[in-house]
Amino acid sequence: GNSVTQMEGPVTLSEEAFLTINCTYTATGYPSLFWYVQYPGEGLQLLLKATKADDKGSNKGFEATYRKETTSFHLEKGSVQVSDSAVYFCALNFYNTDKLIFGTGTRLQVFP
């Protein structure tokens, strides 16, 4: 079946450190891929997306590239801030379904 696997958290970093959160997927076909972010006490927000192989999604300094050969969509940011502390969810979706499949989430904690 279709699924998303994320690295276990929490990820703990100092401010201005480099961030990578790994995400791999299993899918029959070519899904769209997403990163959603959930700040404390809030609902989820779309952070970035990519719809086909080699697409790069980017937003707020975060980037992720759709890698078909490695079935991955790793999230990166060059310099994290305390305000980036949140839970990050990788997700996939196919164009003929309303089911967004989420990974288990990775908690990021950034300290000053």
Place this chain on the structure above:
Amino acid sequence: DTEVTQTPKHLVMGMTNKKSLKCEQHMGHRAMYWYKQKAKKPPELMFVYSYEKLSINESVPSRFSPECPNSSLLNLHLHALQPEDSALYLCASSQASGKFNTGELFFGEGSRLTVL
């Protein structure tokens, strides 16, 4: 207006109570969703409404009853819940559904439900 508004933010109810969660969006979106999220877990899809019709029910117990009175409103009626139903209930909307669904969902902040 790019908001999905959920009320109440917090709800405490007994196992014999009847209560409702409400969700509203004014973005003209044609699909609306209920998700359930337990602590430190990803959201789990419960229901999807497409053009005000129930299109997906993920085998949710009948003590949860969704309702879509119009294209902007989505309710979740709760009756005879169990303590294990305590969770954050998230409403979401998307511009389109089915094969036109891009996967971009707009979420509300959620209603935190505690069942005693």
